Ligand SMILES: [Ca+2]
């Protein structure tokens with residue numbers, strides 16, 4: 001029997017799931033929004049409620065400022081109940097919804113959330129509280145598995161479109177799923193046993209091969225066996241390029257058979 005080096009047949013790299021201790025951030029910032037409508041077709045669209053510009057503070061904002069064409073607020077369609085909805089992009093746990101109202105503000109406002117944009121849960125039906133002319137009002141609590149947040153108003157202080165300078169949704173994005181970052185990535189290695197088979201790329205092809213220490217030789221040595229078979233040496237190496245920097249939490253190696261000579265794994 002030839003003296004052949006043993007091999008790894010699968011190499012996995014897992015990114016570390018983010019810990020839940022991250023400080024809440026504004027997950028609504030610059031995210032896609034939709035709304036019940038807007039006062040004017042060419043200005044004060046709902047996207048201005050999530051642009052990070054909260055506008056002026058106070059109940060005595062000059063009309064020239066409030067009504068400036070570039071005022072960074074959403075001005076809704078003229079109705080007693082209007083809504084604005086933001087897509088956070090991925091599931092999150094939210095802890096706060098902050099709304100900075102304009103000169104026309106709601107009598108009450110409510111918050112509902114959804115994981116899919118179709119099935120909604122009322123976080124507060126009424127009683128996020130009355131709006132405040134030119135000021136912030138807040139809902140605080142905990143809502144999980146939230147991708148979409150909708151704010152609905154109930155009543156208004158004046159017969160014009162409700163103004164919303166800024167809407168913040170504070171929370172933490174759900175941890176990214178743990179995935180194998182090595183799959184099908186470029187590899188390099190110290191060498192191969194044979195020039196025409198069992199190359200290093202087979203250690204990152206996602207096929208982890210058979211389990212156990214009694215794999216038949218015919219399977220292990222099949223020409224299409226999905227394993228890297230290294231050069232015959234006591235120390236060999238394989239290297240994978242993940243493509244981007246990542247936080248790695250786990251490295252898994254699935255080894256093959258060894259013959260009676262030379263390897264320590
Ligand atoms: Ca704004």
Ligand SMILES: [Ca+2]
Pocket residue numbers: 009010202203204205206207208209226227
């Ligand atoms: Ca493989």
